[in-house]
Every structure is written in C-alpha cells, then in structure tokens.
Amino acid sequence: MKILVVDDEEDVKSLFEQKFRREIRAGQFEFSFAFSGEEALEFMQKHPSEVVMILSDINMPGMSGIELLKKIRADHPSAPPQVMMITAYGDAANHDQAMQLGADDFLTKPVNFNELKEKLLLL
Amino acid sequence: MHFIVAFFLVQYAHSVMQHTDHASKWDNFFKYARIIVFSLVATYYIAASPDWFGWIWNLGLLGLVRFFNQNDDFKSIRSTAQSVLPFVGISMVSDFFEQVFPKFYNSYDQFFQIALSFAFIFCFVIWFYARKQQKVLTQEREERLREEQIAKETKLSLEYLVAERTQELTQQKEELQKTIEELKATQNQLIQSEKMASLGELTAGIAHEIQNPLNFVNNFSEVSVELCQELEEEIDKTNIDDNDKEYIKGIIGDLSQNQQKITHHGKRADSIVKGMLQHSRASSGEKEPVDVNALADEYMRLAYHGLRAKDKEFNAALVTDFDGTIGTVNVLPQDLGRVFLNLFTNAFYAVAEKKRKLTEAGQLGDYKPEVKISTKKFDNKLYIRVSDNGTGMPEHVKAKIFQPFFTTKPTGQGTGLGLSMSYDIITNGHGGVLEVDTEEGEKTEFRITIPIA
Incomplete structure (x- = not known):
C-alpha cells in the first residue's frame, strides 16, 4: 500500500520510517514524503493512481492541508485516494471543515502511532 | 448762688x-x-x-x-x-x-x-x-x-458660614479621597487582568510553538525504545561471544532506559503544554444551566479521592454549606469544574502539607484538616467560597498565585497553571471575580463571585 505523508517538518520522514520499520520491511506499507502541499500535488502528478493513502498536516506554510484536500478532491475524482488529516488543533471547527471537504479521517497531534497503524492495516 | x-x-x-x-x-x-x-x-x-x-x-x-x-x-x-x-x-x-x-x-x-x-x-x-x-x-x-x-x-453669621463651608469641603475631600482609592483599586484590578490576559495569550502562543518539537522528542524517544528492543532481538540471532553479547545488551539496556527517561520527561512537558493550551481555550464553549452545588460537590469528592489515591494516610473533613435556592445557573460547566478541581486540589494539598509539617515537628495536637465549600445566591450574584484550614500563604506568595507558572509545589507536582487558568475562567469566561484571603499557617479562602444574568 502506497502512502504519501505530507508535512512541513522533515523529521516526520525518519519518524515514520522508524515507526513503521517492520511494516516497511515486510512490504506492507510503502511511504513517500512531501514537505509541502505543492510538492504533494507534484508527486501525485508524477505517480498517478499509485497513492492509495494520503496523510496530511493541516498547518503548513504555503498551501495548507485543507487546500491540498480541496485540490485532490477536485483533480482526482476518478481514482480517489484516502485522505487522513493530521493537525495540532483538534478543535471542532477544524475537524468539521476537513470532514466536509471530503477527508476520510482526522487525527490530532501528537499522533498515536499504534492507533494509526491499526487504521492503516484495516484498509 | x-x-x-x-x-x-x-x-x-x-x-x-x-x-x-x-x-x-x-x-x-x-x-x-x-x-x-x-x-x-x-x-x-x-x-x-x-x-x-x-x-x-x-x-x-x-x-x-x-x-x-x-x-x-x-x-x-x-x-x-x-x-x-x-x-x-x-x-x-x-x-x-x-x-x-x-x-x-x-x-x-x-x-x-x-x-x-x-x-x-x-x-x-x-x-x-x-x-x-x-x-x-x-x-x-x-x-x-x-x-x-x-x-x-x-x-457670628460669617463664622457659621465658614464652618458650614469647611464641613462641606471636608466632606467633598473625603468623597474625593474615597473615589481616588476606588479608582486606584480599579486601576490595579485592570492592570492585573490585563497582565493576566497578555500572559494567557503568551502562554497559549508558547504552548503551540513548543508542542510540535516536543511531539518529535516524544515520538523519537518512543521509537528509539522500540529500536533498542529490536536490536536486542537481532543480537540474539548473531553468533557473537556470549560475554560480548551481554556487554552489548547492557549498553542497549542503558540506551533504552535513557530513551524511556526522555519519554517520561517529555510527557511531563507535554502535560504542561496541554495545560497551557487548555488555558487558551478556557473561555470557549457554551454556557448552559448547571446545578452548581452538585458540580462543586462532585469535584470536591473527585479532588479528595484523587489525593487519597496517592496518599492513603490522607484524611480531611469535607464540609458543605450549599444554598438550596440556587437552582441552576448558566455557566461553562467544564471550565467551572476545572476551577473547582483546582481550588479543591490546592485546599487538600494545603491541609495535607500542614498535617505533614505538624507531624514532623511533633506538634500535631488536635489538628483536624478541614476543607469547606459554601454557596450563596444573593442579589443576582452567585457567591462561592472554598476555604481550608491548611498552611495559608505569606503575602509575597499571595501576590503571585494567579500568575501562570507560579507554583510553590515541588518540581513536577504542580504546573503553576491551575489558579491562573481559574482566574481566567472566572473573570473572562464568566465576568466574575476570583479573590483570595489567607493567613499564613492558618487558613486560605478563595471567593468566587459570578453575576447571574
């Protein structure tokens, strides 16, 4: 399963790689990383229909996670990837907006990796 | 002639x-x-x-x-x-x-x-x-x-006039003096609440900025513990000399322990940050009719049993004096609950501390820890008092208790955010007043006044 993680913090990459080391080794998950919304869109254009799952931060400089979500839902209606939003602001307004714009799930930071793992394995 | x-x-x-x-x-x-x-x-x-x-x-x-x-x-x-x-x-x-x-x-x-x-x-x-x-x-x-x-x-009439004028002037002077004092008090209150507000904003700002890096610290330390376990398992698979294996495992064990310490202290910092974030969200949410007496009672017991869980020896008399005519009052239940929890936790802590100190000095005598809550509705205002006969506070402590991060508790036991948040909830969230009255070594009383619309 190919998963694209979008976050402006570069250390997210090594964190995910380490957290999901076993799963990656076992070939269950394949992670790609983008450090901005723009980069994420670029990646999706280069690898169309490959990405099954997108994990995106909401608060990013430049294109925000919400804008990214809108673009994805607009540009890829045929092969829609699952989109999971992650944010430090777990308030109701943020959550509702994300869900309304077509997010499949909503997580608050700090991410509970065990919960995330379970959710990913269910897909 | x-x-x-x-x-x-x-x-x-x-x-x-x-x-x-x-x-x-x-x-x-x-x-x-x-x-x-x-x-x-x-x-x-x-x-x-x-x-x-x-x-x-x-x-x-x-x-x-x-x-x-x-x-x-x-x-x-x-x-x-x-x-x-x-x-x-x-x-x-x-x-x-x-x-x-x-x-x-x-x-x-x-x-x-x-x-x-x-x-x-x-x-x-x-x-x-x-x-x-x-x-x-x-x-x-x-x-x-x-x-x-x-x-x-x-x-005579002039003298009478002069006396009359003098009296008038004296009276005016006294009134003016009183007004000035009131103004000064209001000004102090304003400065205080302004200070609190800006500190609150600052606190929330800092919290947001710290949370992200702190999440990394916690996540990386956690994952490092897992890595250490994995490493240990991998070593067993190799055919290194047993002595060397033990030595390497020892190092890995230490590493793992260090990572756990990092996680532990990271979590501590995280709970402080959580508190700070709660601070900034203190006045969010909707007001709803709440039975304040029941709310106070609930949190009093919650705080009491919270302390009992940590200290089996602890004991205190819980005295309640509720005004049955209050009924329900429009408040922010979660926020007010937090205020109660803070006030009661502090009260119980104060009586426990006093008991501990007296026991150490061998002067316990007939000291009976007591925490009291009283409520009263009067003239469209709700009055709540939480008092204890604990350690009380000296003047310099009393002056700072509503400031964020001010605490007298030992490191790790208090964040110093409880009262500052309570102050914010009562003043900004409910348009009320939170005051404290204390006598060092004797007692402390927190007074909440909330206007009921």
Whole structure:
C-alpha cells in the first residue's frame, strides 16, 4: 500500500520510517514524503493512481492541508485516494471543515502511532 | 448762688460718672455729697444767712475740685469741674474785701457783683457746653455699641458660614479621597487582568510553538525504545561471544532506559503544554444551566479521592454549606469544574502539607484538616467560597498565585497553571471575580463571585 505523508517538518520522514520499520520491511506499507502541499500535488502528478493513502498536516506554510484536500478532491475524482488529516488543533471547527471537504479521517497531534497503524492495516 | 453751683456740680459729676465703669463705686459718695449740699443750704438759712458762710461754700467747692483732681476715676469731669474755680476765686476775693476793706468794697460793690455774676454764668455756660458735648459723645458711644453689635452678629453669621463651608469641603475631600482609592483599586484590578490576559495569550502562543518539537522528542524517544528492543532481538540471532553479547545488551539496556527517561520527561512537558493550551481555550464553549452545588460537590469528592489515591494516610473533613435556592445557573460547566478541581486540589494539598509539617515537628495536637465549600445566591450574584484550614500563604506568595507558572509545589507536582487558568475562567469566561484571603499557617479562602444574568 502506497502512502504519501505530507508535512512541513522533515523529521516526520525518519519518524515514520522508524515507526513503521517492520511494516516497511515486510512490504506492507510503502511511504513517500512531501514537505509541502505543492510538492504533494507534484508527486501525485508524477505517480498517478499509485497513492492509495494520503496523510496530511493541516498547518503548513504555503498551501495548507485543507487546500491540498480541496485540490485532490477536485483533480482526482476518478481514482480517489484516502485522505487522513493530521493537525495540532483538534478543535471542532477544524475537524468539521476537513470532514466536509471530503477527508476520510482526522487525527490530532501528537499522533498515536499504534492507533494509526491499526487504521492503516484495516484498509 | 454757692448752693446752685455746688448742687449742679455734684449733679453734673454724678450724671457723667453714671456713663463710666465706676458708676456704682461712687454712688454713695454722690448721695452723701448731695445730702451735705442740702444740709449746708439748710444750715445757712437756719443760721440767718451769716456772711462768713460763703467761706464754707468756697472751701467745700475747692475741696470737691481738689478731690476730683486727685482721683483718676474723675478724669473726664476734671476740666469742667475746674470751671467753678473762677467763681470760687472771685467769690473769695469779694468776701475778703467785704470784710477787710468794707469801704472799698462798698464803693466797688457793683463790680464785684458783676464779676461774680459773670463767673457764675461762665460756670453754667461751660457746664451747658460740656453737657452738650457729652450728649454727642453718648450718642456716638451708643452708635458705636450698636455698630459693634451689628459687627458681632455679622461675624457670628460669617463664622457659621465658614464652618458650614469647611464641613462641606471636608466632606467633598473625603468623597474625593474615597473615589481616588476606588479608582486606584480599579486601576490595579485592570492592570492585573490585563497582565493576566497578555500572559494567557503568551502562554497559549508558547504552548503551540513548543508542542510540535516536543511531539518529535516524544515520538523519537518512543521509537528509539522500540529500536533498542529490536536490536536486542537481532543480537540474539548473531553468533557473537556470549560475554560480548551481554556487554552489548547492557549498553542497549542503558540506551533504552535513557530513551524511556526522555519519554517520561517529555510527557511531563507535554502535560504542561496541554495545560497551557487548555488555558487558551478556557473561555470557549457554551454556557448552559448547571446545578452548581452538585458540580462543586462532585469535584470536591473527585479532588479528595484523587489525593487519597496517592496518599492513603490522607484524611480531611469535607464540609458543605450549599444554598438550596440556587437552582441552576448558566455557566461553562467544564471550565467551572476545572476551577473547582483546582481550588479543591490546592485546599487538600494545603491541609495535607500542614498535617505533614505538624507531624514532623511533633506538634500535631488536635489538628483536624478541614476543607469547606459554601454557596450563596444573593442579589443576582452567585457567591462561592472554598476555604481550608491548611498552611495559608505569606503575602509575597499571595501576590503571585494567579500568575501562570507560579507554583510553590515541588518540581513536577504542580504546573503553576491551575489558579491562573481559574482566574481566567472566572473573570473572562464568566465576568466574575476570583479573590483570595489567607493567613499564613492558618487558613486560605478563595471567593468566587459570578453575576447571574
């Protein structure tokens, strides 16, 4: 399963790689990383229909996670990837907006990796 | 003639003296003088008008003038009294000539008579003039007295006015002073709440900034612990010498432990950050009708059992004094609950500390820890008091308790955010007042006042 993680913090990459080391080794998950919304869109254009799952931060400089979500839902209606939003602001307004714009799930930071793992394995 | 002069002189002197301060002193003197004058005139006629009697009159008059001259009380009539002297002088000279040179006298009899008459008239002219002057003087004196009286009255009324004005001014001054004090208090309160508000914002800002890096610290340390476990498992698969394996495993164990410590302290920091974030969200949410008594009771028990769970020895009397007429009040239930939890946790901590200190000093005596909650609804306001008979606070601590991050608890036991958040919830969230009253070593009382719309 190919998963694209979008976050402006570069250390997210090594964190995910380490957290999901076993799963990656076992070939269950394949992670790609983008450090901005723009980069994420670029990646999706280069690898169309490959990405099954997108994990995106909401608060990013430049294109925000919400804008990214809108673009994805607009540009890829045929092969829609699952989109999971992650944010430090777990308030109701943020959550509702994300869900309304077509997010499949909503997580608050700090991410509970065990919960995330379970959710990913269910897909 | 002599009688008339003497009589009028006495009469005149008496009438003048009556207007002076010495009137009563000389009343008797004038009475006797008058009696003497009358008895003299009587004697004169009884003795068949002897010629030598003129001498007695003259000497008497001279004596009287001399007496007036010598006594200071008669200063005012001296000059007038002296007007009799020419009369007395001429009378004496004429008498002298009449008896010593009767011939000469007889031939100039008319001259003497005329001179005496002039002297006599002169006396009365002087007296008449003096009387007139005296009348003017008396009038003037009376006028002056009247003026003085008026002046006195004016002065009195002025003094009364001044006193009245002074009182008014004093009252105004006191009112102004009171207003200034009130203004100062309000200003202090404003400064305090401004300070709190800006500190609250700052706190929330810091919290947001810290949370992300802190998440990394926690996540990486956690994953490192997992990596260490994995590493240990991998080592077992290799065929390294057992001694070396143990040594490597020891190092891995230490590493793992270090990572766990990082996680532990990271979590601590995380809970502080969580508290700070809660702080910024203190006044969010909707107000709803809440049974405040039940809410207070619930959190009192929650705080009590929370402390009991940590310290089995702990015990305190829970006293409740609820106003049953309160009913439900529109408040932010979660926020107010947090305030209750903070206040009660602090109260229980204070009594527990006092008990511990007294036990250490061996002076426990009959100290009974007690935490009390009372509620009261009055005049569209809700009054809540949380009091304890614990350690109390010194003045410098009391001054800072509502500041974020101020705590007296040992490191790791308190974030210093509880009261600052409570303050924020009560003042900003409910438009109320949170005050504290404390006596070091004796007691602390927190007073919440919330207006009920």
